[in-house]
Amino acid sequence: MECWIRESVRKEVEKVQNRTQTQATLHNLTKRSRLSRNLKKIRRALMQDLVGTMGLVILLLIILMSTLGPIWFPLDEVSDPEKILMAPSAEHFLGTDHLGRDIWAQIVSGGRELLVLAFLTASIAVLIGIFLGAFSALIGGKLDETLVFLADVWLTIPRFPLLVVLSGFFRLSAVALAIVLAILSWAGLFRTIRAEVLSLKTRDFVEVAFMLDMPMVHIIFKEILPNMMGFIAANFTLLMRAAIYAQVGLVFLGLLPLDQNWGVMINVAWNQGVIYNPDSIWFLLAPTIVICLLILSLVWISRSLEEIFNPGLQK
Amino acid sequence: MKTHIARTQSAGHLLSIQDLSISYRTKRGKLQAVYKASFEIGRGESVAIIGESGCGKTTLATSIVNMLPLNASITEGRILFNTRIGKELSLENASEKHLRTIRWSEIVMMFQTSQSSFNPVSRIESQFLDTVRAHNPNSSREMIFEKSRKLLEMVYLDGEKVLSSYPHELSGGMKQRTMIALALLLDPQLVILDEPTTALDLITQKKILELLNSLRSSLGFSMMFITHDLGIVTQLADRVVTMYAGSIVEDAPSKEFFEYQVHPYGKGLLHAVPKLDAAFEELYSIPGTTPDLVEKIEGCLFAPRCPYALDRCTKEVPRLLNIDSKRKVACHVFGKKHDGHKEGTV
């Protein structure tokens, strides 16, 4: 038994040493081929997976609409009191709002901020989570214990009410909100990433990297992260959903002074009592539906990404 | 060691499998897992089914108690079983309700014991209780516990302690032995074991094998066990049935089988068992690979790999025939008896 174990580790060490010998060319080759391999995997899997493809298509459409739309459908800057709260017509696809402005144009330009901020929040949070979680798991010891304890305590604080309280006091800009939300979400991501890294830590290839005295950063980025891609992708979309929820929610509660945003539309529509006026219902309904579509597309994509990177999932 | 316990009742076979075929519905098509398998198990007899992984042994065994997966079905053949009260049952199309009364009380299908063979949230005693109560709802707790304790002692376990434990508190070897005790709880006539010693260390393996032998001599049940480990076959089996790609190719008493094998596959199997002092280069493996069971293949399935294959072998499926009073072989070259052809000369 003992010699068998040494044998497998010896083989691994040999493999790694060979790799580092022909580092320059081999490294470039493997890097490019690994990237293109991953991309090919993604493309193939999405083709086979209807739900994931639908999600991707919807997301791309929304992104397209939000980036190019405002050019073709500029916002009505001036309010037109004669056209208040009109029903959908040929001129105004979704009708007009309480100031006579076109709703469709607002939909088209309302997504950009949301998307960018959601993406920003998720990226920052994932980075924080990876650094804290991976480092804590790899270093272990007292630092790890303290961080885990802190995370446990932190998780008992309700996130959204805290956001509400914070926004009540500070006039948060959208970017500030993204950063704050990312920081507030550190505990959950920290725990899950730490758990994943812990389970990967005991695998052969990681032990080999440690034995070869490779720097910590290298271990994290070259050995561990590639094996957690599916996991990270799933968490990324989860965070984007949380960011969207927080933004739209806070705007709806009047705590976030944003300008052109689907959440703002819902807020204004609600406060204008649109529900009592059947003609202008689209003022409320359109942003609601498009937010739902956005979130759905994220959920579907994350599900397929999970299946791509962890093909052994039980159906 | 191996002794026959002949029951005083009728000497009819306990289990008789006749021309049994089982196929799976897969995405790629119909997979013929078992093809026209026939053999018998007598009372008190111990039969080993050997063969490579995927040769259909487990499928055959699970079909006896009809616990095949949803996409598998018995397409032809019969499974005849003689119950305790002397009735002969056809198991291949018995109703689930009927089979439930047979399972464990007459035939025990012991799957490979794993970490989660027992319900993790109940104590062992309640699982023993459940088993008996499923067949005899009115038996008394005292009697069940008494019997369980005795059986656990027979497998060298502390009855009280094991019964009041949860499964996670027992080691792998203890779980294996508890499962054996549970298997004998209802005095079954036939115990089917699937790989009884894989995943056990050698010392526990030895203990379990001795245990099975002694239990068999004292309690007199028949045994059918599936294995790819030829070592335990020598210790445990009266007869050896060799399977290849879903068909039975040889059926012989174990002592004779190990002295000489008639079917080329059996020959190859034994040749492949490495000797302790053999160098790496000397290791033998049968050339070629097992066939794809979804494709329809003409003739003997072993022919592509067989060094003695004749033209006839690729056209006609060999039938399992007696070559003497104790051995059956399915082979065109070696399986003939006194019908004018020479016995295999090589």
Add this chain to the structure above:
Amino acid sequence: MIVRKDFLLFILKKLGKVIFTVWVVTTLIFFLIRLMPSNPIQQYIQNLVVQYGVTYEEASSRASTLFSMDLEASLLSQYLTYMQDAIRLDFGTSFLSPGVEVTSIIAARLPWTLFTVGSGLLLSFIVGTVLGAVAAYRRESWYEPIISGTSSFLSAIPDFLIAIFLILFFGVFTWGGRGSIVPIFQLRGNFSPGVTPGWNMPFISSVLDHAFLPILTYFFSQIGIWVILMKGSTAGCLNADYATIARARGLKPRKILGSYIGRNAMLPIVTEFAMRLGFIIGGSLIIEQLFVYQGVGLELLKATNNRDYPLMQAIFLVMTVAIVLSNLLAEILYGVLDPRIRAKGGRKGAK
């Protein structure tokens, strides 16, 4: 017995952690609020000085009597006074409604929130677990994909968007001119005006009418999760060895479903339920705003907008304590239901 002692130690450790957590959170809330800009006391003083021409000292002293806070004292001593009061469950009086104790406000509002959110949680749990078990069992049936698809759909949509859809569906769309299913006035408030509170039929029916849509919102926003969780858990158990072997032992299907598969599948579900009990209070904010439902969530919003420190602190504390307690409940429950955890004396695995 050894098992008993382990278990006791297990609970004691958890309790210690709970008390520590509550203390940390209380401290955090105190300093967080005090150190934030736009202090209401300063606002009040400024107001008096600017609008009424009162001198700063006069305004200061008035403020300190009104807000029962000694502004001259250092932050630390303010904190100690606060902690002392907190232990006696005295959270001061509301700024907004002077003289009204914060605890009485919470006591008046909390039951409404618990009622609506709790009912939604309970109903979605019951229906969701049943549907999830069915989805796992009848994986091959035609309706299973519908169940799974709808559930993942519903679990993704934010709860307030579901609320908006429900309001439009039930309260706004006129069904062929016959009027909406739920009359407009029932879309707001806890009960209709003009009804006297008490154990009488008109009151109770009015309460139920007004709680209908909020409860339905909580129901739909959570049911997806229960279905998905239960389906996964049951499917895992169906494939487990002990289920197959139980069948090989001749056990009746109902027995296998109940004692073997059921008990194992429900394990993570029940503990999840216990954990969610705490989070639901925090989840009521936007829904109560939408329905103008006088619960604890709406109260927090009002308090935040008005810089009503004591009320904000207290509600926040209530929410956090609820979460902490429900986490504790979940851990204890897990220990009780799963003997494997009891033996190890703690959570198994890092997750």
